[in-house]
Amino acid sequence: MRPEVPLLTAQARQLRRDVFSMIHHCGDGHPGAALSIADLITALYFKVLRVDPKNPEWPARDRFILSKGHACPVYYAALARRDFFPVEWLPTLRKLGSPLQGHPVMKKTPGVDMTTGSLGHGIPIGAGMAAAGRLAKLDYFTYVITGDGELNEGIVWEAAQSAAHMKLGRLIAFVDNNGWQSGGYIKDVSGLQNIAAPFAAFGWHTQEIDGHDFTQILDAIELAQAETERPSLIVAHTIKGKGIPFTENDNSWHKRVPTKAELASALDHLKD
Amino acid sequence: MITAMDKIASTREGFIAGLLEAAAADPKICLVFADSLKAARATPFTEKYPDRWFDVGICEQNAAAFSAGLASTGLKPFFNTYAGFITMRACEQVRSFAAYPHLNVKFIGLNGGIYGGEREGVTHMVFEDFGIMRSIAGMEIVVPADAGQARKATVAFAQREGPGYMRLGSGREPVIYDDSVPFEFGKARVVREYGTDVAIFAIGPILKRAILAADALAREGIKTTLVEVHTLKPLDVNTITGVLRQTRAAVTLEDHNINGGLGSAVAEVIAEQEPATLIRLGLRDVFAESGDAELLFDHYGMGTPHVCDAVKQLMRRK
Numbered sequence: 001m002r003p004e005v006p007l008l009t010a011q012a013r014q015l016r017r018d019v020f021s022m023i024h025h026c027g028d029g030h031p032g033a034a035l036s037i038a039d040l041i042t043a044l045y046f047k048v049l050r051v052d053p054k055n056p057e058w059p060a061r062d063r064f065i066l067s068k069g070h071a072c073p074v075y076y077a078a079l080a081r082r083d084f085f086p087v088e089w090l091p092t093l094r095k096l097g098s099p100l101q102g103h104p105v106m107k108k109t110p111g112v113d114m115t116t117g118s119l120g121h122g123i124p125i126g127a128g129m130a131a132a133g134r135l136a137k138l139d140y141f142t143y144v145i146t147g148d149g150e151l152n153e154g155i156v157w158e159a160a161q162s163a164a165h166m167k168l169g170r171l172i173a174f175v176d177n178n179g180w181q182s183g184g185y186i187k188d189v190s191g192l193q194n195i196a197a198p199f200a201a202f203g204w205h206t207q208e209i210d211g212h213d214f215t216q217i218l219d220a221i222e223l224a225q226a227e228t229e230r231p232s233l234i235v236a237h238t239i240k241g242k243g244i245p246f247t248e249n250d251n252s253w254h255k256r257v258p259t260k261a262e263l264a265s266a267l268d269h270l271k272d
Numbered sequence: 273m274i275t276a277m278d279k280i281a282s283t284r285e286g287f288i289a290g291l292l293e294a295a296a297a298d299p300k301i302c303l304v305f306a307d308s309l310k311a312a313r314a315t316p317f318t319e320k321y322p323d324r325w326f327d328v329g330i331c332e333q334n335a336a337a338f339s340a341g342l343a344s345t346g347l348k349p350f351f352n353t354y355a356g357f358i359t360m361r362a363c364e365q366v367r368s369f370a371a372y373p374h375l376n377v378k379f380i381g382l383n384g385g386i387y388g389g390e391r392e393g394v395t396h397m398v399f400e401d402f403g404i405m406r407s408i409a410g411m412e413i414v415v416p417a418d419a420g421q422a423r424k425a426t427v428a429f430a431q432r433e434g435p436g437y438m439r440l441g442s443g444r445e446p447v448i449y450d451d452s453v454p455f456e457f458g459k460a461r462v463v464r465e466y467g468t469d470v471a472i473f474a475i476g477p478i479l480k481r482a483i484l485a486a487d488a489l490a491r492e493g494i495k496t497t498l499v500e501v502h503t504l505k506p507l508d509v510n511t512i513t514g515v516l517r518q519t520r521a522a523v524t525l526e527d528h529n530i531n532g533g534l535g536s537a538v539a540e541v542i543a544e545q546e547p548a549t550l551i552r553l554g555l556r557d558v559f560a561e562s563g564d565a566e567l568l569f570d571h572y573g574m575g576t577p578h579v580c581d582a583v584k585q586l587m588r589r590k
Contacts, residue, residue: 059345059346063344105372105373106344106373107373107374113344114340114341114344114369114373115368115369115372115373117368118364118368121337121365121368121369124333124334124337124338124341125337125338125340125341125344125369126341127328127338127341128337128338128339128340128341128342128343128344128349129341129342129344129345130341131326131338131341131342132341132342132344132345132346132347133345135302135323135324135347136345154333155331155333155334155337155365158328158329158331158333158334159328159331159334159337159338161329161331162328162329162331162334162338165329166326166328
């Protein structure tokens with residue numbers, strides 16, 4: 001086991017507590033998706049990303065795009081816990097005047113590199129960031145987390161083709177492959193099961209990992225970083241709602257607000 | 273009627289000439305294509321700046337989103353392809369990822385209006401772009417009247433912060449202005465000032481027809497003021513209300529559906545600020561068809577005689 005895993009595990013628990021609390025207080029949000037990527041977000045923000053919370057616009061920073069913008073509570077929690085802004089902002093999620101919009105908005109929230117929300121845009125925009133980095137001779141990486149249902153969007157495949165053709169080796173995209181989309185199982189709604197195969201056909205470097213295993217996540221990122229010519233896709237097998245027993249793999253938590261009792265139960269389960 | 277005797281020049285080439293000027297002074301300027309490099313006549317730029325252009329292939333949504341990614345790092349991308357494919361196919365990417373974050377992406381739409389789509393047919397024309405882009409918050413819109421103005425407008429546009437849309441034509445636009453005429457962003461230009469009987473507002477290369485109409489009317493003793501509104505947004509409301517106050521009657525002429533474009537913009541000014549009668553000339557909520565652009569304009573009610581008739585109608589209502 002990597003030595004950093006216990007700390008990352010504790011950090012991910014903190015983010016999951018934040019997510020459930022935020023959505024409870026806000027009265028709206030997508031807990032299932034946020035919990036699904038909590039470990040990926042933790043690995044990125046507490047181990048991998050080269051960012052400076054005191055200088056969020058640092059030109060040479062690594063970029064991150066949350067393509068599945070509806071999972072933003074866990075993103076905001078990570079930014080707050082990394083000191084991009086005060087933790088006290090978290091309960092203001094989705095409230096009038098809050099810097100924490102219902103979906104991520106750059107220039108409103110410190111540390112958010114790109115506005116997202118309508119699905120499919122992380123990879124094409126990330127490709128632009130990666131191409132700009134190459135032009136500027138900066139060595140930053142651009143990371144994207146996209147959903148699996150989100151891959152239904154055609155623009156994903158437009159960008160899959162052009163990013164590979166442009167040899168954007170510093171673009172690294174995760175697919176949060178929890179197997180669900182809004183309307184049900186992906187296998188029932190839209191069909192794509194072998195996600196890596198079409199990306200590989202377009203010329204991407206692809207890997208498949210357990211998206212809740214920090215050792216696998218970090219190993220995969222290092223392999224992706226070492227790939228200089230091909231953009232990288234890491235299919236992270238995840239569990240929607242991961243970390244809270246009664247939300248795991250239950251799609252009713254796609255968009256649902258925990259009651260006070262549910263919040264208490266979740267916090268109890270997630271305590272350190 | 274525009275005839276073979278008229279000098280023709282390309283607004284596309286005017287844009288590239290202007291971009292070369294701007295790019296020499298600003299290393300952040302770059303070009304994005306959706307397999308549109310040839311259509312954009314952009315080779316002079318791509319040869320001079322081989323690392324400052326990107327072609328993502330035939331996928332405009334991807335190109336617009338990719339441009340937003342470039343711009344998020346401080347680059348100033350100009351995404352250049354067919355106007356209809358930018359404003360309709362990639363509308364959401366333009367709105368949500370360039371305009372909403374107020375990024376420095378400039379969208380350069382070729383083949384705008386009937387002037388663009390002649391012979392290609394309706395799929396390659398666009399008569400809706402003004403209306404679509406005008407409704408996006410913070411989007412600036414410029415429509416140069418000829419090639420020389422396209423060059424100068426591009427230099428001016430490159431200085432603007434934030435998202436912008438410039439509509440260009442097919443490459444066979446009549447030359448209207450002498451090369452000494454400057455381009456001032458955001459400022460409507462009085463082109464003819466015969467008198468205050470009726471105002472004529474025109475936008476884009478079709479301005480040529482409005483000039484012919486104003487001159488013909490003057491020969492009949494009808495004295496118009498002709499204003500070129502090359503910057504559709506932000507609209508030069510001061511100049512427009514100033515002219516309306518004198519004429520209390522206006523004709524608008526645009527290579528666009530009468531809904532949503534210049535006619536609508538002037539109607540809004542009339543309704544909110546300066547009452548006047550108005551006739552909007554443009555496509556009257558119909559689709560055009562293939563054919564020579566000049567013949568199409570005449571066929572769809574955007575000819576010089578139509579402008580003259582509209583002015584006379586408004587005179588009778590006075």
